[in-house]
Amino acid sequence: MLRLEARPAPSRLFAWASPVLSLLITIAVATVLFIALGKDPVRSLTVFLIEPFNGLRSITELGLKATPLILCSLGLALCFRSNVWNIGAEGQYLAGAMVAGGLALWVTEANLGLNRWVFLPLAIIAGALGGAAWASIVALLRDRFNANEILVSLMLVYVANLLLNWLVFGPWKDPKGFNFPQSVSFADGAAIPRIITGMRLHWGFVVALLAALGMWLFMSRFYLGFALQVGGLAPAAARYAGFSSRSALWTSLLTSGALAGVAGAFEVAGPMGQLTPYVSNNYGFTAIIVAFVGRLHPLGCVLGSVLLSMFLIGGELAQSRVGLPSALSGVFQGVLLFSLLACDTLINYRLRWLPAAPRPGAKAAQAAGATA
């Protein structure tokens, strides 16, 4: 019989192999699904796995989608390591998008004629403020009233969505937009500068990579980063050391809110160029998966973001080229996370064949035991 047996020390090999293994499992499941849906599995897998890397434009699109995922997942990795379960990054993303969008609208309508390079830091500040403010509600309610941050942050996602809805259906609706729920298009200067002309990839991608580097330094080389992680791994040890759980709560939530807000700002002022109800592609939730696939490590978050961007783009391509519904990529993301959680056990346990042959005298024991 196959049994799980505890390892004396966690396996370094599997800490790295687990995400790879779970990707392979997901591919296997995907193949089965494609066949069940009557689609050519080889073609479909190519669309999902190869096409997104095919050519310069495709690669820039990967980078474009990876940008918000990197930013959001970095913040979530910090939160989860600190045992602060901020599930509402989506809401903080939207809040950042709204504040940055509002700034862009004001710049547009006031005809300030700004340069994109001037707008970039402004957008970052606006997005960070919006996201951090939204996250601070969660922090405040947990700090003062002990309210569970999972549920509060989630409820605030629905509230943020409705708020955005109201803005684009109401006060910020483009009067010349044929009554569509969208804002005026932002002026050319109220946007994020592109890296390569003609491609949609913008400098926000570089900002995201720098943020990943900064987060890595913070987590591994700064005392505050150390303190936050101790708080997540062993709260009693954190109290013993004198690390304030309150400061851990606020630091992780404000940081993660700010990062998510900047992601929202980049999306709105970058590829979208206006505010609509579809500002988010569920990035805030996909980022949760990225964070886990990336082992809550900044480098892993970058790699995981590329992986999940591939899924997202693959889903879009599959819809147009193979006729598969784009909702399929959501299924694959879920399967990826499930298989990751299952494969992660192999880090701390190993599979062994243990003989289960009946022992002599077993029947006698059962007879004796049956007097219970």
Next chain:
Amino acid sequence: MLRLELAGISKQYPAVRANDRVSLCVKPGQIHAVLGENGAGKSTLMKIIYGAVRPDEGSIYWNGREVQIANPQVARGLGIAMVFQHFSLFDTLTAAENVWLGLDKSMTLAEVTARIRVVSGEYGLPLDPLRPVHTLSVGERQRVEIVRALLTKPQLLILDEPTSVLTPQAVEKLFVTLRQLAAEGCAILYISHKLDEIRALCHHCTVLRGGKVTGEVDPALETNTSLSKLMIGSEPPELAHRPAQPGAVALAVRGLSLAKLNPFGMTLADLALDVRAGEIVGVAGVSGNGQQELMAALSGEDTRAAPGSITLFGQDIAAASPRKRRHGGLHFVPEERLGRGAVPTMSLAMNTLLTRTGAVSRSGWINTTAVRRLAEDLIKRYNVKAGGPGALAKSLSGGNLQKFIVGREIDAKPKLLIVSQPTWGVDVGAAAQIRGALLKLRDEGCALLVVSEELDELFEISDRLLVIAQGRLSPSVPVAQATVAMIGEWMSGLWPGNRPQPGASAGSAAVGQNTEVHHAAA
């Protein structure tokens, strides 16, 4: 005919051979001790007898017939009952419900409640079946466990370290109960590392060391020294104990009162004590009487104390954080190693950063080379057996991790060191090293406050003794003038001028329970 016979029992775990061809014979009506230090394999052996663990080799014979004990139900069916060291109780349920859950389905709750009253009266174990367990003291909880075992009409009763939660007087009462049981024909397996108790109570003793049987003796014919030799393989180490030279008052506690933080805790009432430089003050007490709350208040994990109630060399630290207290020279070794004294999944090197921030610059940058060097240094100087400074804290044995943590705090050159349960779950060799290190620190002029549930240890290293009971502190007494009997009475709150609350120490048992769980994890 033998009640229970174990022949050639062996059990291998990934890193250690817990039992190595162990043989054991228990007669009906015999009180049989199993003696061994921490890690000798006693718990594993008992788990095998009780059915929680299957042996890799060997046979078990019950009343002459060979049996396979596949699980605890089978063991219970045979007539084996066990009272664990770490209680299997449910705090929010009543005593009767707890007992009922431990029995197989034959009786209703009402029948069980009635039987509890009968049995507890018969064996001198007073117990109110309708009280929720979280309101019971640790000693009362043990009675629930024992009554639960007795209700199964056992032919073999196994007791695992039963006296660690009892005052000396309560230990005597337990012995009376056990002798009564044995006289009725029940065989008793008594697991302990306390030599005096085994010599006072038991008819026969099997000694385990490193998973093997090193001796089978009649305890009445042995001395503590000879038993010790069998248990640890050599003479117990002698500690050099020079008389104390107390200096300035390092720690002064006056009128410390703290309301309990959780419903299962203990309120502290008007505590006062002094610790001077160059002396060791010991605090005795049964677990769950406020030790944890006092430690949290002194270490800075609880900062609710009234201003002025705690001073360090004259400075008020009642509301100071642990970091500020460390800057003032106060260092603390907590009773839970894994999870509080060290982060289990972090390396020894990173674990030094919990209380030693010398390698951290003003801006917060960590000098990882310096951190590693400190850990290497500690490992060498304090004889810590570990795979290097990068080894994870949870990969160390209890004794080695304790040596590392104690070393980490001593190396900080504290002016006041507070230690809680310095040698719990630690093997005899490491325990002696730790006690020696504490005495050396005292001789160098440091003030020490040691809280321990092991009276022997406190008598060995303290200069003055206090007792904590029901959240109150007794006056202090020089060790030379204290006797075990006197301290035992004080542990029940009976020191001059104090009136203990009726119904024994209530409400703090869960705190003690948590202690035990943390110890087990180490």
Next chain:
Amino acid sequence: MNETALLIAAMLASGTPLAIAGLGLLINEKVGVLNLGAEGMLLVGAVTGFAVSFHTGSTVLALGAGACAAAVLAAIFGWLVIWINANQYATGLAVSLFGGGFSAFVGVPYVGQKLGAPVTHAIPLLGDIPFIGPALFRQHPVVYLTVIAVAVVAWFFYRTRAGLVLRAVGESPESAHALGYKVRLLRLAAVLAGGALCGVAGAYLSTIYTPLWVEGMVAGRGWIALALTVFATWRPARILLGAYLFGGVTMLQLHLQGLGVEVPSQFLSMLPYVATVVVLVLISRNPIWLRANMPASLGKPFFPGG
């Protein structure tokens, strides 16, 4: 008068899925398992129920199918969390995310489809009493079954030995294991039962309450149900009360929108979510009281054999 009666009736209907899901989560949490996958299980139950109802026309089959589909998801969750000891929070989130993706994918062909014409239900005689009749006795049978279910669960947990055992497992799985109880199997049973109930709640939403399928139609009710268990301090009767109150809040905002109140509809739609936050804040303020009522092992992994 009539309007208030209809409002009450709507409140009961609207609160019923919350009550069913909340009851399922209560069963999970009583044994110490925190199920953040409720939203996903509700979605899976909803899409399955709709599909089955669409193809067979039978509501009973739809509810059963919804229960089974969610139970399958619950089995995966249970295996990961109970045997593999994966982090309960992360696994629950995975279930919710997967459930969202899966239901969106499976539901694609059913968007915009209609089920058979809605049937009105009324208890004879009782349904005709003025005011109370329309208010209470003209509901779909599932609403009454929910009330009965709550009573049954309460009786089970507080009056039977099996219920006591489950409560003990939630209090201290280590102690229960030491006493010889099969903790992992018991927890799995509770997880499956809880998941099935979430599935029923989802199927009720898509086949009875608003007979249609739209991606994400559960709209956060799974999360609200989680908040409900805290609000109800893990007691079945209070789950019912809380569910109806929340149903009332949801109805209130529709009522206000219908009255043409001068507040933008989006803000009114925020009411249930804001109400959830307010409730959480009020309930969580006293950590000592919360700790005394919460199953002690909630959310923590259990390792038999230490």
